[in-house]
Amino acid sequence: MKSKTRKNMLYIVPNLKKINGGPVSRISDFKRVFKAHGELIIEKKKILNAFRSPQLNIIYVESASNRIGFADVLSLLILKLKCRKVIVFIRDIYIELFPSEYKGFRKSITKYFNKASNFFLSLMADEMAFPTSKMGEVFFKKNSVFPKRKYFSLPPATSFSDDFASTDLDYNKKLGVLFLGGTKYVNSGIDKFIELSIKLGSNYNFFVLTPDKDLNERFDIPDSVKIQHINREVIVDFILKNNICAAYHTRPRNFYDDITFPIKVLDFLSFQIPFLTEKHAPLKELMSKDYELYVDWDNLDDVIQKTEHATISRERHLKLLNEIADKNTYENRYIEIIQRNK
Incomplete structure (x- = not known):
């Protein structure tokens, strides 16, 4: 009975005002469904809302393509202590597959921040999701020193009516x-x-x-x-x-x-x-x-x-x-x- 009283949470890493296209559609549709079920959503004032959060059942994290920020690191550390399970969705592994395209000072910074972000997210996760299972397989092959996690496919979906x-x-x-x-x-x-x-x-x-x-x-x-x-x-x-x-x-x-x-x-x-x-x-x-x-x-x-x-x-x-x-x-x-x- 106790687990049924706990809410679930959607945690959104990217700023939706700074991205467009498919990722916005996916996250917006997930927001709509989580909200319809009365679940909690964190996308703003992350640290404050993490402190205020009650004990949780599942936290589902929609990550960004490149990196996470300090507020996300601190917030997820706080939330990790308050939930039964953290599931992290990794959107893509383009940088892992094409590192040669990230040469030069600025792109190298992007590459290393991406690597550090994915390591932290893997560390926080009890389970991970990818658009396809094959991507999950490649992700852990390319990041052999990362903590090993169970993973499953969670493709985008339809907002059909x-x-x-x-x-x-x-x-x-x-x-x-x-x-x-x-x-x-x-x-x-x-x-x-x-x-x-x-x-x-x-x-x-x-x-x-x-x-x-x-x-x-x-x-x-x-x-x-x-x-x-x-x-x-x-x-x-x-x-x-x-x-x-x-x-x-x-x-x-x-x-x-x-x-x-x-x-x-x-x-x-x-x-x-x-x-x-x-x-x-x-x-x-x-x-x-x-x-x-x-x-x-x-x-x-x-x-x-x-x-x-x-x-x-x-x-x-x-x-x-x-x-x-x-x-x-x-x-x-x-x-x-x-x-x-x-």
Whole structure:
């Protein structure tokens, strides 16, 4: 009975005002679910709130990509004494996999702070979570001197609701194709999306929804591509208004992207929009190896055929997306976290 009276806590390391894209979506959706269950959330005045915190059941920590601050170190040390279990989520291990990209004084500092932060988080954790189990395996291989912890996969999830259900397309108008998310990561796939927009601009309208403001400076954007940044809450309306038939997840296959999990794919599921993608390992697990819209981005005929297939067989695709989205909500992820104490 006593354990049932203890609350759980979501502890947020990054300042959400200083990051954007997928991490903000993931943390915001977790906040919504933890709050709905009456759980505690710490993201501001961390040290003071840690002192004021009651005895806790589970603390789930959403870490930052690069480092933690002094306030996080002190707060987590305090909270460690007040809880039954600490679960730390590690977002990515890009620095561990590509240390050669962190040369020079400033980048070296980032690398060493990242290493120190991950060591501390491993020390604090009773259990750790990663977007995929494979990332957890690689993390501990690359950090062999870190404390060994049990780990499990906790991919991003959907904020799915029936309100997101897409309506029929207007086949009397030109159909649209969507790119969603950040473009500054070297393998974001935005270059391939722009290339395809040039080749298929007479067939479709192309839309890029991104917070990045310098896209026109980095690329020669054709007239067929419209770039915009809108609030996540109105993306569904944007999809309907612009007659968007499919999204292109043009991120290429590589080792790193096969051990991480693209949050934008879960957004496509949430927004109920069929999406074309290469056969990334985590997506085969999510969508099954037989998903009909896997594509070779270097094969233009394949892209054209699969885009048409997304439209012609729309009803069947939406049924599949609905089923997968409903099984992978943040509510279900919350339950996975809370049940780790049983």
